[in-house]
Amino acid sequence: MSHLSCERTGAEIMCEALIRHGVEVIFGIPGGAIMPFYHALPQYETQLRHVLCRHEQGAGHAAEGYARASGRVGVCVATSGPGATNLVTPIANAWMDSTPLVAITGQVSSALLGSDAFQEVDFVGLTLPITKQSYLVRDANDLPRVFAEAFHLATSGRPGPVVIDVAKDAQKSRLTPNWMVRLDLPGYADHRLRSVDLAGLRETVDLLATAERPLILAGYGVIQSGAHGELIEFAERTGIPVATTLHGLGAFPQDHPLSLGMAGMHGGVHVNRAIQRCDLLINVGSRFDDRVTGKASTFARSARIVHIDIEPAEMGKTVRADVAIIGDARRVLTALTAATSPRCAREWLAQVRSVQARHETTAMYGRNADVDLTPHDLFAGLRRALATRDDARVVTDVGQHQMWAAQLLEWRRPRSQLTSGGAGTMGFAVPAALGAAIACPDETIWVVVGDGGFQMTNQELATIAQEDIRNLKIAIVNNGYLGMVRQWQQLFEGRRYSGTRLSSPSFARLAEAYGIRGATVEHRDDVDAAIAAAWEHPGAVVIDFVVEREANVFPIVPQGRAIGDMMTGGSRDVVSVE
Amino acid sequence: MSSPSNDSPVHTLIVKLHHRPGALDRLVGLLRRQGCVVTTLSFAPSHEPNLADVTVMFRGGHAKRVAQQAQRLVDVVEVGERVG
Numbered sequence: 274m275s276h277l278s279c280e281r282t283g284a285e286i287m288c289e290a291l292i293r294h295g296v297e298v299i300f301g302i303p304g305g306a307i308m309p310f311y312h313a314l315p316q317y318e319t320q321l322r323h324v325l326c327r328h329e330q331g332a333g334h335a336a337e338g339y340a341r342a343s344g345r346v347g348v349c350v351a352t353s354g355p356g357a358t359n360l361v362t363p364i365a366n367a368w369m370d371s372t373p374l375v376a377i378t379g380q381v382s383s384a385l386l387g388s389d390a391f392q393e394v395d396f397v398g399l400t401l402p403i404t405k406q407s408y409l410v411r412d413a414n415d416l417p418r419v420f421a422e423a424f425h426l427a428t429s430g431r432p433g434p435v436v437i438d439v440a441k442d443a444q445k446s447r448l449t450p451n452w453m454v455r456l457d458l459p460g461y462a463d464h465r466l467r468s469v470d471l472a473g474l475r476e477t478v479d480l481l482a483t484a485e486r487p488l489i490l491a492g493y494g495v496i497q498s499g500a501h502g503e504l505i506e507f508a509e510r511t512g513i514p515v516a517t518t519l520h521g522l523g524a525f526p527q528d529h530p531l532s533l534g535m536a537g538m539h540g541g542v543h544v545n546r547a548i549q550r551c552d553l554l555i556n557v558g559s560r561f562d563d564r565v566t567g568k569a570s571t572f573a574r575s576a577r578i579v580h581i582d583i584e585p586a587e588m589g590k591t592v593r594a595d596v597a598i599i600g601d602a603r604r605v606l607t608a609l610t611a612a613t614s615p616r617c618a619r620e621w622l623a624q625v626r627s628v629q630a631r632h633e634t635t636a637m638y639g640r641n642a643d644v645d646l647t648p649h650d651l652f653a654g655l656r657r658a659l660a661t662r663d664d665a666r667v668v669t670d671v672g673q674h675q676m677w678a679a680q681l682l683e684w685r686r687p688r689s690q691l692t693s694g695g696a697g698t699m700g701f702a703v704p705a706a707l708g709a710a711i712a713c714p715d716e717t718i719w720v721v722v723g724d725g726g727f728q729m730t731n732q733e734l735a736t737i738a739q740e741d742i743r744n745l746k747i748a749i750v751n752n753g754y755l756g757m758v759r760q761w762q763q764l765f766e767g768r769r770y771s772g773t774r775l776s777s778p779s780f781a782r783l784a785e786a787y788g789i790r791g792a793t794v795e796h797r798d799d800v801d802a803a804i805a806a807a808w809e810h811p812g813a814v815v816i817d818f819v820v821e822r823e824a825n826v827f828p829i830v831p832q833g834r835a836i837g838d839m840m841t842g843g844s845r846d847v848v849s850v851e
Numbered sequence: 852m853s854s855p856s857n858d859s860p861v862h863t864l865i866v867k868l869h870h871r872p873g874a875l876d877r878l879v880g881l882l883r884r885q886g887c888v889v890t891t892l893s894f895a896p897s898h899e900p901n902l903a904d905v906t907v908m909f910r911g912g913h914a915k916r917v918a919q920q921a922q923r924l925v926d927v928v929e930v931g932e933r934v935g
């Protein structure tokens with residue numbers, strides 16, 4: 274076995290580098306320029322599991338799902354040219370959602386670079402704006418350092434994707450690797466290692482002492498830094514209610530008395546109103562995305578804003594920060610809790626709760642007697658099933674079902690909700706759930722996906738079948754439309770349903786064709802039994818829930834408006850809830 | 852994105868870069884994404900090994916955000932800005 278001697282091929286060094294960096298699973302598809310790597314892979318099969326996907330986009334999202342479920346780096350592999358370009362969407366998705374991802378691609382031999390060779394694409398050039406860093410490796414001697422830098426960059430500071438593009442001749446060359454490498458990153462600072470900014474901390478403590486209507490907004494940074502315990506301690510010590518972003522769902526348990534729920538375009542009325550009324554907003558680990566802020570200049574207009582984030586470039590980017598604390602959420606929250614006196618904001622919380630009682634999101638979803646199955650019947654059933662289990666996670670795609678899941682399910686623990694947020698990538702859910710199911714073999718992964726998004730990556734059902742993934746259950750919210758676009762067309766474009774009607778195959782029979790159990794549910798009375806049967810079935814399941822066709826997501830803030838300007842479902846008018 | 856007019860202020864960004872492939876591309880790409888029009892660009896190896904000094908003058912864009920986003924680039928070691 275060549276890997277027992279000192280000399281290795283570049284491809285063997287790539288495999289060993291992955292193992293050295295703790296990688297156990299990789300998702301990919303072989304092709305010409307990455308063949309030396311695949312030739313080496315069987316030597317390491319006891320340490321590196323390779324999951325053969327059906328499309329590189331699926332491999333990339335699977336690696337993202339693996340990363341987001343486990344908190345570890347996701348790794349995907351593709352060949353040059355079209356194999357690599359198919360990875361662009363998951364890399365962009367990982368960039369927008371700060372997911373640690375290492376994408377390894379084969380490249381044509383270095384002598385052919387720049388000659389428009391077969392399957393040559395400048396992948397480093399293509400991915401420059403959507404990666405933390407990208408490497409083209411022509412000399413295999415560089416591989417140990419490049420892998421060390423890539424894994425360090427992907428996981429540290431604000432995590433993100435890194436591309437390693439390796440020329441075919443570098444994969445084939447033979448050399449003795451030097452693993453004693455020094456990271457060559459003179460411009461890169463890991464802000465997790467910085468001491469907490471004492472001046473910002475003192476200012477925040479002073480603001481906390483006088484605030485009457487304080488509010489915490491928790492984002493994915495809380496989950497990334499493992500700070501959910503520290504967030505509970507801080508909220509309980511100060512009595513401050515906690516709202517979250519979409520990615521922040523699970524950062525604070527929703528069965529906690531201080532939990533308010535999700536803010537933003539489809540946030541609760543009471544949450545958005547609280548943001549517009551609060552006099553102190555403490556943002557922990559959210560980047561003030563426009564889906565959270567609405568019209569940024571009007572966001573939290575009465576508040577002093579404390580922004581805690583590991584990424585200095587987020588400070589003041591969209592929303593002003595009166596106090597900016599750059600650092601790891603966990604360390605900052607620990608320091609803040611220690612420096613703050615116990616207090617409570619009972620009167621303020623009571624105000625918020627009274628608004629919530631009048632504007633419960635669930636109450637906005639009325640029932641039309643002629644409809645056998647509304648989306649909300651399905652989500653109520655799923656919520657009942659999930660209420661009794663702490664061994665399940667939910668992966669959602671992008672669109673109406675994503676927002677219904679965010680609003681109507683109860684999120685109690687970090688990493689229990691996986692979704693595509695910043696990029697809004699339809700087709701994310703099925704492959705991401707495949708990755709999550711491999712990362713968490715003792716848990717059940719539920720996919721909630723629309724009929725549109727399902728058909729963008731459903732070829733990964735073959736991967737699920739081939740890998741014998743059993744802990745994965747797919748609920749298709751099938752309304753025969755690209756539903757969120759249709760909803761916007763209905764509400765904002767005079768019901769002109771342009772390009773949004775979908776006709777689909779029988780999803781149950783499609784699943785059966787892949788050797789996966791399929792079922793169809795058309796009536797609310799059958800929801801609970803179908804979910805229970807899927808849970809008990811020792812294999813993957815696809816359930817096609819054929820739901821009301823033109824149900825809408827409420828509340829909704831029209832794009833570009835202040836987050837207090839909402840359509841609440843009772844009327845199509847936009848009303849101020851501030 | 853409309854082009855900035857000729858009488859919009861000229862900003863100067865002074866950047867110390869890790870001199871390796873792709874570093875300048877990333878900086879120039881960032882300026883394009885932020886809606887800046889480069890009027891002058893100078894690039895020279897620094898007296899410090901493996902580093903380079905870049906001075907960019909540009910119109911348009913949001914100067915503070917450009918500087919912040921430049922600092923975010925892994926190969927950028929130091930950023931200074933100047934208006935006028």
